[in-house]
Amino acid sequence: MPTTFAWLVRGMLWMAGVGLLVLLIVSGVTVPLDNALYDLNARYWRYTPDDHxxxxxxxxxxxxxxxxxxxxxxxxxxxxxxxxxxxxxxxxxxxxxxxxxxxxxxxxxxxxxxxxxxxxxxxxxxxxxxxxxxxxxxxxxxxxxxxxxxxxxxxxxxxxxxxxxxxxxxxxxxxxxxxxxxxxxxxxxxxxxxxxxxxxxxxxxxxxxxxxxxxxxxxxxxxxxxxxxxxxxxxxxxxxxxxxxxxxxxxxxxxxxxxxxxxxxxxxxxxxxxxxxxxxxxxxxxxxGMLVTPLGFLREFALAAAMLTLPLLLYGLPGIGRNWLLLWISMTLVLVLSIVLLRGGYLWWPPVSCMMVIAAEFAAWQLLMRHRRPVHA
Known part of the structure; x- marks a missing residue:
């Protein structure tokens, strides 16, 4: 089982990640990348107009x-x-x-x-x-x-x-x-x-x-x-x-x-x-009825904050030793969720800020836990 120290690191990383997430969303730093992703979707999400x-x-x-x-x-x-x-x-x-x-x-x-x-x-x-x-x-x-x-x-x-x-x-x-x-x-x-x-x-x-x-x-x-x-x-x-x-x-x-x-x-x-x-x-x-509604700040933030918890809960658990694989799975899930909301619900959730924070959390986790030896009872 993960040690108390590991759970403490998880909590600290989640709070730091939430703060970074707010900064990224409010500053608009990731908007160009999110727009590029939306444009890519738009090019492959065409339809045939009616004759109306x-x-x-x-x-x-x-x-x-x-x-x-x-x-x-x-x-x-x-x-x-x-x-x-x-x-x-x-x-x-x-x-x-x-x-x-x-x-x-x-x-x-x-x-x-x-x-x-x-x-x-x-x-x-x-x-x-x-x-x-x-x-x-x-x-x-x-x-x-x-x-x-x-x-x-x-x-x-x-x-x-x-x-x-x-x-x-x-x-x-x-x-x-x-x-x-x-x-x-x-x-x-x-x-x-x-x-x-x-x-x-x-x-x-x-x-x-x-x-x-x-x-x-x-x-x-x-x-x-x-x-x-x-x-x-x-x-x-x-x-x-x-x-x-x-x-x-x-x-x-x-x-x-x-x-x-x-x-x-x-x-x-x-x-x-x-x-x-x-x-x-x-x-x-x-x-x-094919207009897309962008998520407002609160809904965008809440969804991203929830997605940050997944990799933090799983890092270091027994049977999950390939953390790099977990990182890519987590980021892929974020991207897939964004596309599903867009094409299935006509809602646009920009995913790049969440993906960047997940990557930053992974790097911080590896740095903090690299030299930490397991504590034996």
């Missing part, structure tokens, strides 16, 4: 036929009427209309088309009007904003390495009251309460300044694949009635730029991707 989401792309073909972008808003009005006639389920336009057109008649036409459809969601975002000035919400111009079915924020959740792994389902100035564009679209068909939303919640969401852009309900994405995975139809083809209605009926339609030089190009774990296809991934994952 269709992108109507402002592509090179459309630019050649319609002309240089931005187009008169009367063109968008024609497209919206065409989509409504084809029986789409809802229309999300990843196109800003926050400033008036040179021709007020263009704004009136698109507002009228949006009102006739009753299924159009337009974007809202935060911007500083003056350099270094306070943020303001950029809404569609008044006449258009009054015609939409809903507004949705298009905030992009970039990590420190500029990669986009997730999304905020709620965001807003002062408090996160705007749903994301994808969530606003889904809410056209059925009500989704705040309590039912997946994601990591901000416990301080009600204590913010009214001048700060607040985010909540952070989720990680399971991307369907690289750019081009979702079905695309050329804006010009839809506008000019060259697309069968059967390809649009009862679909969610997202309208946005895919042509080079237009719109945002986001770096995902897989490949660069147009912003409109990023929105398609959020929409598809939200509708099918």
């Amino acid at each position: 989401v269709v992108i109507v792309a402002i592509d090179p073909k459309s630019l050649d036929e319609v002309g240089r972008f931005p187009w008169p808003r009367s063109v968008h009005a024609q497209l919206i009427d065409r989509l409504a006639a084809d029986g789409v389920r809802g229309i999300g336009m990843d196109i800003t209309m926050s400033t008036p057109s040179n021709d007020p008649n263009d704004d009136a036409q698109v507002a009228a088309a949006i009102h006739r459809s009753g299924k159009v969601v337009l974007p809202v975002f935060a911007e500083a009007v003056t350099l270094g000035g306070p943020l303001q919400e950029a809404l569609p111009v008044s006449g258009i904003a009054q015609s939409v079915a809903a507004l949705g924020q298009v905030d992009v959740a970039k990590d420190n390495d500029e990669r986009v792994r997730g999304a905020y389902l709620k965001a807003g100035l002062g408090s996160p009251y705007w749903p994301s564009l994808a969530l606003a679209l889904l809410q056209l068909g059925h009500t989704t309460s705040n309590s039912a939303l997946p994601g990591l919640h901000d416990p301080e969401r009600n204590d913010a300044s009214p001048y700060l852009w607040m985010r909540d309900d952070y989720v990680l994405l399971r991307y369907a694949g690289p750019a081009g995975t979702f079905g695309r139809l050329s804006y010009a083809d839809v506008l000019n009635n060259r697309v069968p209605a059967s390809l649009l009926k009862d679909r969610w339609v997202l309208i946005g730029a895919t042509a080079e030089g237009l719109g945002d190009i986001l770096q995902t774990p897989d490949s660069p991707m147009p912003g409109v296809e990023y929105q398609a991934n959020v929409l598809e994952s939200l509708e099918r």
